Amino acid sequence: MPHQCVKCGKIYPDGSNELLKGCTSCTSRFFFFIKEKDLEESKKITEKLTNEEKQQIEQDVLEIIGIEDDTKPVILDLESIRILQPGKYELDIVELFKGKPLVYRVEEGKYIIDLASTFGSNKKSASN
Amino acid sequence: MIIKLRDFISNIFLRMFQQRRSLKLGIYGPPNAGKTTLANKICQDWLGEEMGPASKVPHETRAIQTKEKIKVKHKRKELTFNLIDTPGIATKIDYEDFLKYKMPQKEAKKRAREATKGVIEAIKWLDGMDAVLVVLDSTLNPYSQVNLTIIGNLAARDIPVLVIANKIDLKKAKIKKVENAFPQYEVVGISAEKGQNIEEFYESLFKLVK
Numbered sequence: 001m002p003h004q005c006v007k008c009g010k011i012y013p014d015g016s017n018e019l020l021k022g023c024t025s026c027t028s029r030f031f032f033f034i035k036e037k038d039l040e041e042s043k044k045i046t047e048k049l050t051n052e053e054k055q056q057i058e059q060d061v062l063e064i065i066g067i068e069d070d071t072k073p074v075i076l077d078l079e080s081i082r083i084l085q086p087g088k089y090e091l092d093i094v095e096l097f098k099g100k101p102l103v104y105r106v107e108e109g110k111y112i113i114d115l116a117s118t119f120g121s122n123k124k125s126a127s128n
Numbered sequence: 129m130i131i132k133l134r135d136f137i138s139n140i141f142l143r144m145f146q147q148r149r150s151l152k153l154g155i156y157g158p159p160n161a162g163k164t165t166l167a168n169k170i171c172q173d174w175l176g177e178e179m180g181p182a183s184k185v186p187h188e189t190r191a192i193q194t195k196e197k198i199k200v201k202h203k204r205k206e207l208t209f210n211l212i213d214t215p216g217i218a219t220k221i222d223y224e225d226f227l228k229y230k231m232p233q234k235e236a237k238k239r240a241r242e243a244t245k246g247v248i249e250a251i252k253w254l255d256g257m258d259a260v261l262v263v264l265d266s267t268l269n270p271y272s273q274v275n276l277t278i279i280g281n282l283a284a285r286d287i288p289v290l291v292i293a294n295k296i297d298l299k300k301a302k303i304k305k306v307e308n309a310f311p312q313y314e315v316v317g318i319s320a321e322k323g324q325n326i327e328e329f330y331e332s333l334f335k336l337v338k
Binding site: 060063064066081086087088089090091092093094096097 | 217218219220221222223224236237240241244245247248251254273274277281
């Protein structure tokens with residue numbers, strides 16, 4: 001699954017070192033996690049955004065998710081939440097009800113599903 | 129002396145039991161269905177104070193609101209619960225929708241951001257509920273993705289549900305349509321704002337948590 005840098009739009013394949021170290025073009029550590037099939041659409045959306053809007057999106061997401069420490073890389077799962085531009089959000093509530101994490105953090109080379117600190121654990125999963 | 133001691137011990141047990149019986153009653157539904165208006169009606173009736181501000185602008189409630197130990201009495205029965213009013217669940221939140229209400233753009237964007245956070249919070253709290261009132265606007269089509277997803281997830285979690293068809297004071301209200309959409313649940317038509325049919329609501333509430 002590819003990851004797209006929120007700030008400059010550069011695409012990185014899954015497991016890339018840059019996800020940990022930051023984007024080679026702009027040093028951002030904030031990425032969208034996207035499915036192959038959504039790649040083209042995602043490119044179109046981010047191409048239209050101004051730098052200010054991208055920065056605002058980054059701030060918005062950190063606030064929505066409740067992450068205070070912004071020094072660590074953040075990867076947003078576009079399956080559950082889609083930000084078209086600041087102030088315009090689309091939520092996949094079916095996915096959210098399943099208790100799937102919205103955000104994955106990359107630490108020391110591995111993915112950590114950040115359920116406990118941001119979303120609590122939804123032990124039961126819905127059938128739909 | 130022995131009688132006094134016995135009464136003292138039984139009172140302690142009674143209190144412990146009552147505390148454990150303090151149910152968590154959640155109010156869920158789409159934005160602008162009247163969740164906070166209903167919460168305010170319940171709180172006014174039994175606490176003499178309101179839960180929070182209600183508004184015509186969608187997503188007025190953007191954080192979980194709770195009122196603890198609400199004691200409802202109805203036909204010699206008594207029920208104590210903690211009432212949890214949740215932000216409206218939506219699939220799309222667009223700040224431009226708030227501009228129609230003459231809200232400045234900056235404020236509208238902030239509202240959209242907070243409302244999005246509120247949806248996530250509301251969903252997160254669902255697992256802790258003992259029973260849920262799903263408040264729907266009876267003037268709107270009940271077969272929406274939000275309504276079906278909320279009720280489907282409550283069913284999957286075995287959480288007792290009472291469907292409230294709100295705004296029955298309006299001409300376009302269609303309680304029958306809500307009943308047809310969710311035949312497996314009891315549906316009570318009320319007007320939380322006007323206090324219409326509220327006695328029947330309390331009756332159903334007791335049945336819900338019996």
